[in-house]
Amino acid sequence: MRKDRRRFLGASLALGAAPFLKANTLDKVFSFSNDTKPLNILILGGTSFLGPHQIAYAIDRGHRVSTFTRGKTNPKVNKRYFENVESLIGDRENNLDALKNRRWDVVIDNSGRRTQWTEDTAKLLKENVGFYMYTSSISVYYPYTGSDFSESREVVLEVPEGVTENQKYTYEYGVMKANSELAAIKHFGENRSIIVRPALIVGPGDRTDRFPYWVARMKKGGDIIIPGQPNEVIQYIDVRDLAEWMIRLAENKTAGTFNGSGPGFKMTTNAFVHGVHACFNSPVSYTQINDVNFLQENEIIGIQPWVIQLPEYAGMSQSDNTKAIEAGLTFRPLADTVKDTDTWWTSDAVSEERRNNILNGEKSFMKREKDILKNWKAHLNKIK
Secondary structure (H helix, E strand, O other), X not given: OHHHHHHHHHHHOOOOOOOOEOOXXXXXXXXXXXXXXXXXXXXXXXXXXXXXHHHHHHHHOOOEEEEEEOOOOOOOOOHHHHHHEEEEEOEOOOEOHHHXXXXXXXXXXXXXXXXXXXXXXXHHHOOOEEEEEEEOOHHHXXXXXXXXXOOOOOEOOOOOOOOOHHHHHHHHHHHHHHHHHHHHHHHHOHHHEEEEEEOOEEOOXXXXXXXXXXXXXXXXXXXXXXXXXXXXXXXXXEHHHHHHXXXXXHHOOOEEEEEEOEEEXXXXXXXXXXXXXXXXXXXXXXXXXXXXXXXXXXXXXXXXXXXXXXXXXXXXXXXXXXXXXXXXXXXXXXXXXHHHHHHHHXXXXXXXXXXXXXXXOXXXXXXXXXXXXXXXXXXXXXXX
C-alpha cells in the first residue's frame, strides 16, 4: 500500500519545496494579434493523452503539425488526424538529430519529464522556433500550504533535506517541472515562452484510471463513498479544453505563465459526484466520510479529483485560473466530459482488462468500498 500511495502522490499531487526560491513566472501577459496564417507546430510527444487533442484542433484550424517521439506509442484517440502529421523519430535522451536545421513557429513540449530534456531542446531550437510552450503542472506549488495559488506564487526548485520517502517522491516531480520552466525561459526569454500549469487532466484518452473511476463507479451505482467534507473544493480540466486553449495561445502569440485549471467556478466534491451521476440512471446510496484520520487509516488518500485535506495538499484544488480565463481558457460542461469519457471508455480503445481492473482489480477502490463502509459504521458506533 505504501508503494501505491507513493505512486499516487508522485503522479497526481504536486511537488515543490525547500528553500523556496522566487518563482520566475511572468506577471504580464504579452498578447499580439494573430496574423491568421497557418502555423508550423512542433509537438514534443504528441501521441499520448494531450497531444492527439492538440493535433486534431490544430489541423482543423489549418495548421501544420510535426511530432517528435521515439515511435513507440500509438494514439488511442483522433487516430485519423495522424495521417496528416509529420512524424519525426528520435530520443530526447540522446538523439535530437531530426530537429536540427528545421524551422517551426512554435514548439509544444508535452514530454518534458526531465529538466535536461527541456534544456537541450530549448537550446537547440531557440534560433529556429518562434515560441516555446512548456506543459508544466500545478505540482510546482507543492506543498500546497497558504492561500495564494496564483502564477506569482513561489515555486519549488530543490528537494529539502529531512523529508520522508513519500514527500521526496512527490517533491521531485514538482522540482523537475519548475526547473524545466526556467530552462525554457532561459533560452527563449520571457517574451517567447508560454508556460501552462494544468491541474488534473481528464477526458477521452486518459491514460490513468483516476477520472474513469468515477465514471465507472457512478454508472454501476450502489453504496458509494463520498470522501471529505461536503464543502471541499476540487479542480480538473477537460483535456480538449486545455488542448484547444493551448493552440489558441500559440496562434495569438500570448507569452506568459498560466494555471490551466478548471472548472470556471468553485466546484465541491459533492457537486462533482452528483454531476457525474446525473449522466446515468443507476440507483445509488451515498455515505459521506469526513473524518481525516479515518480516511488515512483506511488508505483513502486520493480518489481524484478529490484529494485528502492534509496540510501539504489542502491547497491542491485552489489554483487561481483568473489569468488563464482572461487569456481565453473556456470550459465545457461536466456532463459533456463524462459522456464523452464513457463513450471512449466503453469503446475498443480501452481493453476489457483495464475496465475490469477498475471494478475488481487488486488495487480497485471499488472492491474495498464495502469493507470500508463496514469499518465506518463500526467507527461511528464506537464514538457514540
